[in-house]
Amino acid sequence: MSKYWSPQVHDLTPYVPGEQPREQLIKLNTNENPYPPAPAVEQVLREFNASDLRRYPDPSSTSLRESLATTFNVTLGEVFVGNGSDEVLALAFQAFFRQNKPLLLPEISYSFYPVYCRMYGIASQSVPLTDDWQVDLEAFGNDNGGIIFANPNAPTGHGHGRKAIAALLERNPHSVVLVDEAYVDFGGESAVPLIHQYPNLVVTGTFSKSRSLAGIRLGYAVASRELIEGLERIKDSFNSYPIDRLAEQIGIAALSDPSYFDECRTRVITTREQTRDRMAALGFEILPSQTNFVLAKHLTHDAGELFIGLREHGILVRHFNTDALRDYLRISIGTDAEMDSLIEALECLCR
Amino acid sequence: MSKYWSPQVHDLTPYVPGEQPREQLIKLNTNENPYPPAPAVEQVLREFNASDLRRYPDPSSTSLRESLATTFNVTLGEVFVGNGSDEVLALAFQAFFRQNKPLLLPEISYSFYPVYCRMYGIASQSVPLTDDWQVDLEAFGNDNGGIIFANPNAPTGHGHGRKAIAALLERNPHSVVLVDEAYVDFGGESAVPLIHQYPNLVVTGTFSKSRSLAGIRLGYAVASRELIEGLERIKDSFNSYPIDRLAEQIGIAALSDPSYFDECRTRVITTREQTRDRMAALGFEILPSQTNFVLAKHLTHDAGELFIGLREHGILVRHFNTDALRDYLRISIGTDAEMDSLIEALECLCR
Numbered sequence: 001m002s003k004y005w006s007p008q009v010h011d012l013t014p015y016v017p018g019e020q021p022r023e024q025l026i027k028l029n030t031n032e033n034p035y036p037p038a039p040a041v042e043q044v045l046r047e048f049n050a051s052d053l054r055r056y057p058d059p060s061s062t063s064l065r066e067s068l069a070t071t072f073n074v075t076l077g078e079v080f081v082g083n084g085s086d087e088v089l090a091l092a093f094q095a096f097f098r099q100n101k102p103l104l105l106p107e108i109s110y111s112f113y114p115v116y117c118r119m120y121g122i123a124s125q126s127v128p129l130t131d132d133w134q135v136d137l138e139a140f141g142n143d144n145g146g147i148i149f150a151n152p153n154a155p156t157g158h159g160h161g162r163k164a165i166a167a168l169l170e171r172n173p174h175s176v177v178l179v180d181e182a183y184v185d186f187g188g189e190s191a192v193p194l195i196h197q198y199p200n201l202v203v204t205g206t207f208s209k210s211r212s213l214a215g216i217r218l219g220y221a222v223a224s225r226e227l228i229e230g231l232e233r234i235k236d237s238f239n240s241y242p243i244d245r246l247a248e249q250i251g252i253a254a255l256s257d258p259s260y261f262d263e264c265r266t267r268v269i270t271t272r273e274q275t276r277d278r279m280a281a282l283g284f285e286i287l288p289s290q291t292n293f294v295l296a297k298h299l300t301h302d303a304g305e306l307f308i309g310l311r312e313h314g315i316l317v318r319h320f321n322t323d324a325l326r327d328y329l330r331i332s333i334g335t336d337a338e339m340d341s342l343i344e345a346l347e348c349l350c351r
Numbered sequence: 352m353s354k355y356w357s358p359q360v361h362d363l364t365p366y367v368p369g370e371q372p373r374e375q376l377i378k379l380n381t382n383e384n385p386y387p388p389a390p391a392v393e394q395v396l397r398e399f400n401a402s403d404l405r406r407y408p409d410p411s412s413t414s415l416r417e418s419l420a421t422t423f424n425v426t427l428g429e430v431f432v433g434n435g436s437d438e439v440l441a442l443a444f445q446a447f448f449r450q451n452k453p454l455l456l457p458e459i460s461y462s463f464y465p466v467y468c469r470m471y472g473i474a475s476q477s478v479p480l481t482d483d484w485q486v487d488l489e490a491f492g493n494d495n496g497g498i499i500f501a502n503p504n505a506p507t508g509h510g511h512g513r514k515a516i517a518a519l520l521e522r523n524p525h526s527v528v529l530v531d532e533a534y535v536d537f538g539g540e541s542a543v544p545l546i547h548q549y550p551n552l553v554v555t556g557t558f559s560k561s562r563s564l565a566g567i568r569l570g571y572a573v574a575s576r577e578l579i580e581g582l583e584r585i586k587d588s589f590n591s592y593p594i595d596r597l598a599e600q601i602g603i604a605a606l607s608d609p610s611y612f613d614e615c616r617t618r619v620i621t622t623r624e625q626t627r628d629r630m631a632a633l634g635f636e637i638l639p640s641q642t643n644f645v646l647a648k649h650l651t652h653d654a655g656e657l658f659i660g661l662r663e664h665g666i667l668v669r670h671f672n673t674d675a676l677r678d679y680l681r682i683s684i685g686t687d688a689e690m691d692s693l694i695e696a697l698e699c700l701c702r
Contacts, residue, residue, distance in 0.1 A: 002577040004527050004551050005584075006449035012584045027406075036402035045396050045597075051387035053566040053601070055378075056559070083434055083593065090589050098357035119588045176355050200355055208407070215404040215596035226353040233356075233363045237470045238441050242434070245566035246396075246597055250404070 012118065025311075026341055028332040029318045031154075031183075031293050033212035035264045035335075040253035041213070044246070052245060059236075061243045064218075067255045072192050072222055080231045081251075083242045085182060085206035085219025088231070090116055091238075092202060092221065095230040096176040097122050099145030106135045106149050108156060108324055110180060113148055133287055134158045137165075142172045150180040152188045155320070155330040157289030159188035166191075169198040176227065178202045185210035185265050186272070187290035192222050199224040209292055210265050211254045218243070218251045268292050272333045278343050282350050293332045301350055303329050313345035363469065376662075377692055379683040380669045382505075382534075382644050384563040386615040386686075391604035392564070395597070403596060410587075412594040415569075418606045423543050423573055431582045432602075434593045436533060436557035436570025439582070441467055442589075443553060443572065446581040447527040448473050450496030457486045457500050459507060459675055461531060464499055484638060485509045488516075493523045501531040503539045506671070506681040508640030510539035517542075520549040527578065529553045534642035536561035536616050537623070543573050550575040560643055561616050562605040569594070569602045619643050623684045629694050633701050644683045652701055654680050664696035 001010055036042075065079040072079070082088035093116040097103045102123040105113050117124045122145070130136045133156045135149045147168070152159030169177055179191045181203055192203050202223040208214035221231060235242060243251075254261075276286045276294055284296040298306060306329060307319035318330040331342065352361055387393075416430040423430070433439035444467040448454045453474040456464050468475045473496070481487045484507045486500045498519070503510030520528055530542045532554055543554050553574040559565035572582060586593060594602075605612075627637045627645055635647040649657060657680060658670040669681040682693065 002581060003525075004447060004578060005581040006446055008449060009446055009581050009584050012588050030407055032407060033405045035405065037404050041404065042401035045399050045401055048396050050393035050396055053388050053392065054384045054386065054563040056381055056383065056565040057568070086592070087589075095357055095360055096355060098359060115588050174354075212405040214407040217408070217592060217595040227355060230353060230356040230360050233360050237363050237466050238438075241437070241568060244568045244595075244598060246601075247595060250597075 024314075026315045026334065026338050028334050028338065028342065029316045030214070031209060031291070031332045032214050033209060033264065033268070033292065034333070034338065035212055035267065037212040037250070038254050038257040038260045040256050041250050044249045044253045048246060048249065055245070057241050057243060057245045057248060059241050061248055064243060064248045064251045067252045068220055068222070071255050074192070074195065074222055075225075077225045078195060078222055078228055080221040080223070080228045080235075081243055082219050082221075082235070084208065084217040085180070085204050086112060087217075087242065088204050088219040088221050089113075089178075089180065090119075091231050091234045092178055092204065093117070093120050093122060095234045096178070096202070096227070097146040097148075099175070101143060101145035101175070103146045103148060104140050104144045105147070106153065108133075108153070109135070110150050110154050110182075129156070135160065137168045140168060140172065142174065144172070144175055146176045146178065147172060148178040148180065150182060151191070152183045152186075152290040154183065154291065155293065155295050155318070155325070155328075157287050157291045157293065157295055159184065159290040161189045162191055162194065166194055166197075169194065169201055173198075173200060176200050176202060178204065180204050182206045182209055183291035186292045187269055195223055199226060202227050207251055207254060210261065212264065213250065213254055216247050216250055218247055268333050271336055271339055274336075275331075275333060275339050275342070278339075279346065282343070282346050293330050295328050295330050297327045297329075298350060303327050306346075306349055309349040310342070310345055313341075313348070315342055315345055375665075377666045377685065377689050379685050379689065379693065380667045381565070382560060382642070382683045383565050384560060384615065384619070384643065385684070385689065386563055386618065388563040388601070389605050389608040389611045391607050392601050395600045395604045399597060399600060406596070408592050408594060408596045408599060410592050412599055415594060415599045415602045418603045419571055419573070422606050425543070425546065425573055426576075428576045429546060429573055429579055431572040431574070431579045431586075432594055433570050433572075433586070435559065435568040436531070436555050437463060438568075438593065439555050439570040439572050440464075440529075440531065441470075442582050442585045443529055443555065444468070444471050444473060446585045447529070447553070447578070448497040448499075450526070452494060452496035452526070454497045454499060455491050455495045456498070457504065459484070459504075460486070461501050461505050461533075480507070486511065488519045491519060491523065493525065495523070495526055497527045497529065498523060499529040499531065501533060502542070503534045503537075503641040505534060505642065506644065506646050506669070506676070506679075508638050508642045508644065508646055510535070510641040512540045513542055513545065517545055517548075520545065520552055524549075524551060527551050527553060529555065532556045533560055536612075537643045538620055538641035546574055550577060553578050558602055558605060561612065563615065564601065564605055567598050567601055569598055619684050622687055622690055625687075626682075626684060626690050626693070629690075630697065633694070633697050644681050646679050646681050648678045648680075649701060654678050657697075657700055660700040661693070661696055664692075664699070666693055666696055
């Protein structure tokens with residue numbers, strides 16, 4: 001604490017990201033992709049003219065937005081990009097959710113949402129999940145200052161189909177509904193096509209997961225022109241140049257290779273389903289997942305102890321120390337070889 | 352305007368960055384460096400393992416901060432990094448300047464400061480420059496919620512020495528003083544060594560100007576541990592991973608070559624002084640500059656018309672359409688050949 005800080009700084013509880021260990025571990029704790037980015041990304045690095053870095057980037061990241069617009073079959077004005085979807089989300093909270101009514105969000109979802117609420121002085125109201133741990137879309141009342149949830153949800157892994165999202169939008173025409181699709185490419189159904197029908201829908205996404213670019217920090221939002229303009233106004237007041245020249249070209253390269261993209265996500269999905277079966281055979285109860293992770297609870301072994309045991313076997317997974325999640329481990333899907341090591345270690349620990 | 356925006360969004364006046372033209376122009380409008388970044392930067396591009404981009408970066412950018420700490424002869428805990436000094440400044444406004452008393456700033460300085468004040472609801476009070484367009488340090492009263500200025504100042508070019516900054520800090524021990532040193536490497540004197548004596552001093556800097564990396568978005572702050580912790584708390588609430596893996600390595604490479612750095616900035620300084628003499632001979636009044644730009648006013652020709660005339664000659668400079676600056680052009684220092692073209696065009700236009 002310091003007398004020089006703004007008073008609000010004293011109350012902040014920073015988000016704790018998953019550990020980035022310096023030692024060699026099998027890293028299954030932050031939902032990174034086990035496969036490298038598209039080969040075109042390496043080509044950008046090898047061929048990029050370093051001298052161009054002396055120039056500011058295009059403040060509106062037009063080339064990258066054009067690639068995204070083509071990918072999602074929307075117009076340039078319906079796409080916004082930011083320095084990771086965390087930044088896009090933070091800007092969206094400022095642009096849309098500072099209202100007189102509370103923001104609605106699932107009781108269990110991405111842990112950054114409540115952090116942004118505190119940060120921007122936004123009142124929020126948590127909506128419990130259904131009994132089978134799905135986001136309870138029916139329970140979101142329409143008297144609100146906005147609705148946000150991850151779909152598929154994290155760390156639970158369940159995703160709603162486009163029809164269910166459309167029904168929510170029909171019931172809720174007066175405030176912004178933000179659907180965070182960080183994990184959608186691993187088996188979910190994207191709500192992006194609904195933006196033409198619902199001007200209050202924002203869909204956010206990231207290059208960190210299915211595009212294998214967590215290290216480069218690229219995220220985006222797709223929405224009606226009027227919502228994108230709200231994001232642009234906030235961004236331009238804060239930082240005119242969010243996407244650097246290299247990141248922009250790397251993002252374009254990652255989008256340029258749909259068959260590599262499909263190959264990688266299919267491999268992740270296949271490995272995930274094998275992992276679920278193998279863990280179930282070891283006595284785990286595992287939620288269905290449309291993401292690149294599984295949330296698993298052992299019927300007899302304590303999750304905290306398994307977390308420590310796995311770490312001793314050189315495997316890092318995620319254990320959230322909250323009431324709702326204390327009994328679970330969140331395990332990112334790695335390569336088949338990494339999952340073999342996981343299963344071997346679990347065989348040892350769950351004996 | 353949209354009914355879906357947060358009410359504050361309606362009042363925002365976005366900052367207008369200098370144009371980034373798509374056509375081939377001699378670009379002297381955004382104070383970019385005319386020389387490429389250090390050769391080690393190119394080496395990073397050629398050798399970087401693209402597969403590493405699938406991993407999140409180090410959330411605390413320790414390696415880059417270590418390089419900056421060595422460069423500035425401070426400790427790791429006294430260094431903060433961000434996605435361009437614009438981001439560092441935005442975080443500093445949130446961390447330090449949301450106080451009950453107004454922030455003091457020069458009437459003419461970086462135009463982003465008032466934008467941040469509006470953005471974060473910070474009251475501010477403008478302090479006029481001295482008659483010879485220097486930041487009037489004596490005029491900053493000590494009953495304030497903070498003080499911010501660029502040193503050297505932009506777009507005026509004058510810089511105060513370390514002694515004058517120390518005297519200001521002696522008079523103002525109760526609030527944060529932020530010295531924005533974006534341009535200091537072109538002839539100014541850095542206040543960084545004062546951070547050990549004054550726990551309320553923050554010095555910010557950028558890789559965009561003297562390090563030739565405007566395209567990569569890297570900025571930093573150097574301050575006492577207690578102020579850096581304030582910045583970290585805000586950053587961690589917003590975006591845990593601001594510096595991407597490539598940007599971090601590129602920044603380290605740029606800092607690794609002090610002799611190349613000295614060579615480039617010396618060339619810019621030499622070219623600047625020659626440009627001042629040559630423009631003076633054409634009837635310009637030019638403020639002394641410790642930066643990589645000059646602010647110049649022609650004794651008889653209208654600045655707005657000269658701006659248009661230069662553009663017709665394929666040369667882009669900056670003309671601010673404000674009462675105080677309407678008579679001036681801000682011209683970034685390019686290569687000697689670019690400045691030859693500028694002088695030729697001006698000879699033509701000022702005949």
